[in-house]
Amino acid sequence: MTTINIEHTSRWFGNVVAVNDVTMTIGPGVTGLLGPNGAGKSTLINMMGGFLSPSTGAVTLDGKPIWRNESVYRQIGVVPEREAMYDFLTGREFVVANAELHGLGKQEAQRALATVEMEYAQDRKIATYSKGMRQRVKMASALVHEPSVLLLDEPFNGMDPRQRMQLMDLLRRMGAEGRTVLFSSHILEEVEQLASHIEVIVAGRHAASGDFRKIRRLMTDRPHRYLVRSSDDRALAAALIADPSTAGIEVDLTEGALRIQAVDFGRFTQLLPRVAREHSIRLLTVSPSDESLESVFSYLVAA
Missing domain, CATH: 3.30.70.100 (Alpha-Beta Plaits)
Incomplete structure (x- = not known):
């Protein structure tokens, strides 16, 4: 049972406060992270994934700090929102490269590509991929080491309805297996269908937590x-x-x-x-x- 704890955490960039004194716990199952544009969702995910340090407070995985702690990175998979990728590589080469960073090989990369149903396009250059295909190959690279924690920033962007349903089914299965899955989305219907638990961020602050029906009541x-x-x-x-x-x-x-x-x-x-x-x-x-x-x-x- 892997848990991320965020305790009185803030993050600022110069004079801009992106996250302001947030405390929350993300445990096994599927959690939806909600908030308007600019609320601080991506900053939170980047701190949970080890890409950003908190300015104050602590972000830990099972009690261990995430920032600059290589041991916890083996347990975390991240699917960032940004599109920057190595377009000159094929999908297979990209996922194999990520596998090798974890000390793994082609067999694990092939399994991850099969999980996201990208085998049919694995030998095409990423430059030729649609946005939805890029999202799925990023997902494969995040799953290659079978992480116990998966963090996804707007993962449904650019996906057609069939691709969205496939990804939703995959995330449900992972949550049912006891993995800790957190995803942000601006499409409320997707969060309502998928997440058993929600965390709401408004203007960098933690606004609500729990089942949305209970929050409403x-x-x-x-x-x-x-x-x-x-x-x-x-x-x-x-x-x-x-x-x-x-x-x-x-x-x-x-x-x-x-x-x-x-x-x-x-x-x-x-x-x-x-x-x-x-x-x-x-x-x-x-x-x-x-x-x-x-x-x-x-x-x-x-x-």
């Missing part, structure tokens, strides 16, 4: 929104609006449903079934309409 200062269909929407609305847990109700004629704003999540979840039972109203649909990752992210960024 802890945001008690924002109304919770529900889409509710029932056998008698108007009677249900009249009964619910009288309770202080309900801030507002709109009858949506297009959807044939009620749109409800609840200001007290716990009280409302008990109120709704009780009111329906007392008034002999059948509840047909009760669906949170703002518990998506996109809603949570927008609330956090706007906070």
